[in-house]
Amino acid sequence: MRLATFDIFDTVLLRKCGNPEVVLPILAQRLYPKDRYRREAFLIWRHTVKGETFEAMYASAIGAGLDGYSTDELMQMELKVEAEMLMANPMMQDKINDYRSKGYVIKFVSDMYLSSSFLKEILLRENCAEATDEVIVSCEWSARKDNGGLFRKIRGTYHPETWIHHGDNKRSDVKMARKNGVNARWIDTTYTPIEARLMSQARSFRNGWQLKWLVGISRMARLRGLNTPEAVFAADYVAPTYLPFVIDIIKEAKEQHIDYLQFLSRDGYIMLEMAKALDPDNVKLNYLFVSRRSLIQAYLSEMEEQGFLDIIDKHSLLRKRVDDLLWLFQTTRMEMRQRFGIEFNYDKVTTQVQSDDFLQKIFHHPTFTPWLKEQCGQALLLALDYFRQEGILGSSRSLMVDVGWLGTSRLMLNRIVKAQGSLQVPTYYLGVRADVLPRCYGDYKPYFPMGQLDTTATAVIESYFSASPYPTTVGYKRNTDGVTPLFPEGEAIKILTRCG
Numbered sequence: 001m002r003l004a005t006f007d008i009f010d011t012v013l014l015r016k017c018g019n020p021e022v023v024l025p026i027l028a029q030r031l032y033p034k035d036r037y038r039r040e041a042f043l044i045w046r047h048t049v050k051g052e053t054f055e056a057m058y059a060s061a062i063g064a065g066l067d068g069y070s071t072d073e074l075m076q077m078e079l080k081v082e083a084e085m086l087m088a089n090p091m092m093q094d095k096i097n098d099y100r101s102k103g104y105v106i107k108f109v110s111d112m113y114l115s116s117s118f119l120k121e122i123l124l125r126e127n128c129a130e131a132t133d134e135v136i137v138s139c140e141w142s143a144r145k146d147n148g149g150l151f152r153k154i155r156g157t158y159h160p161e162t163w164i165h166h167g168d169n170k171r172s173d174v175k176m177a178r179k180n181g182v183n184a185r186w187i188d189t190t191y192t193p194i195e196a197r198l199m200s201q202a203r204s205f206r207n208g209w210q211l212k213w214l215v216g217i218s219r220m221a222r223l224r225g226l227n228t229p230e231a232v233f234a235a236d237y238v239a240p241t242y243l244p245f246v247i248d249i250i251k252e253a254k255e256q257h258i259d260y261l262q263f264l265s266r267d268g269y270i271m272l273e274m275a276k277a278l279d280p281d282n283v284k285l286n287y288l289f290v291s292r293r294s295l296i297q298a299y300l301s302e303m304e305e306q307g308f309l310d311i312i313d314k315h316s317l318l319r320k321r322v323d324d325l326l327w328l329f330q331t332t333r334m335e336m337r338q339r340f341g342i343e344f345n346y347d348k349v350t351t352q353v354q355s356d357d358f359l360q361k362i363f364h365h366p367t368f369t370p371w372l373k374e375q376c377g378q379a380l381l382l383a384l385d386y387f388r389q390e391g392i393l394g395s396s397r398s399l400m401v402d403v404g405w406l407g408t409s410r411l412m413l414n415r416i417v418k419a420q421g422s423l424q425v426p427t428y429y430l431g432v433r434a435d436v437l438p439r440c441y442g443d444y445k446p447y448f449p450m451g452q453l454d455t456t457a458t459a460v461i462e463s464y465f466s467a468s469p470y471p472t473t474v475g476y477k478r479n480t481d482g483v484t485p486l487f488p489e490g491e492a493i494k495i496l497t498r499c500g
Helices: 020-031 036-048 054-058 071-085 090-101 116-125 149-158 170-179 193-202 208-224 229-255 269-278 292-299 305-310 322-328 333-340 352-363 368-390 408-419 455-465
Strands: 002-007 013-015 086-088 105-110 134-137 162-167 183-186 260-264 284-288 398-405 427-432 444-446 475-479 482-486
Touching: 002 090, 013 020, 013 208, 020 036, 020 071, 020 208, 054 071, 071 086, 071 116, 086 090, 090 105, 090 162, 090 208, 105 116, 105 149, 116 134, 162 170, 170 183, 193 208, 193 229, 208 229, 229 260, 229 269, 229 398, 229 427, 229 455, 260 269, 269 284, 292 322, 292 368, 292 408, 292 475, 305 352, 322 333, 333 368, 352 368, 368 408, 368 475, 368 482, 398 408, 398 455
Parallel strands: 002 105, 002 162, 105 134, 162 183, 260 284, 260 398, 398 427, 427 444
Antiparallel strands: 013 086, 475 482
């Protein structure tokens, strides 16, 4: 016989809750959701009870004061929670199938008090085992891996010619297997440094099992992504930062009777995908294609110089590059020179004289300014039609969702809709700067209190945490499908359809 054996827990099967100790608080919460006294009594009893088998452990339940449930009901509830928490390690399924295709006999081995029949059922459910595979557990074989006894019993029973064992425990699955002549392969399902740090911190919290559960979910997601660098980044950094924020957004929307959650491009893309996965009721999810560049012409339809300064960082042109400022107006130095005869003899605005010169050429030029005003008027009509189409204007209630920082998009969009007699649209931010634009430009709420989220991390959060397949929106166009966003030339792509 050519034999391939696999440890079960943290090798073939992983707990969503990350840690076996977390199963019991989850169970206690379900047994006594409104009775902390009974929850604590159950946990103390369950943590201290001893027994080689599951049935032996629960034999003392009758005298433990766990009223409200029979012993059998308690056992079935624990098995139900265990079954819910267990999922296949996706990195092991192909490995098992590979051994099977090469003619190896597959067996699953565990130092465990749960029965082989229960574990077999889970392994079958998760497509890890076949009906003919044997599950060997210490409580039924009266021997354990961690002292080598179970390996010796298996060898004495089956006399394999070749035997390869796989497991995550360096002592039980590797050292003791090799000590008993088994070719052992270590399976790495350990926590990453950040996951391990959170697991350690969880011990200092009264309900730290909830944090451990979240860490377990991160590990599961990471391994389902085959533990690639991208999967590690998404599971350990992006999801823990954004997912609580998105959950709170949905809660806020329900409490405020919001019709549309408007996830602003491009930073809102990942948040939208998380919200879609949560599948909330009674609120529609929408990806709103907006940017400073797509809104500025509609926003400046009255050609107000101060309005332009209001959306510039620090409300000043000083230290701003001329090319970047012209980019907002969707023009260039060359076009300004060739079409309107306007020259800028400086690359960066470094003095007040240069600032005044730039504003004069934009807002008070005899040919460029009337042309720009006409463009702004057309842009306003398109933007308003787009806002109506997306539920921003009209009787529906919207809540915008964005990473945050300053609030320029909130200012621009709300000035546009307010001028039409509509209510301003509130915004929920991940975080804000100390100089965030005030509430007069629309209500806002930050998830992280000001200062808790370091805004020096803006580039990382916007470029990596909020990576999006969509380029910057530069404007809008009308076609047979309604009003759709415009992207930089050569970057037109399929548009998201509204969810909900």
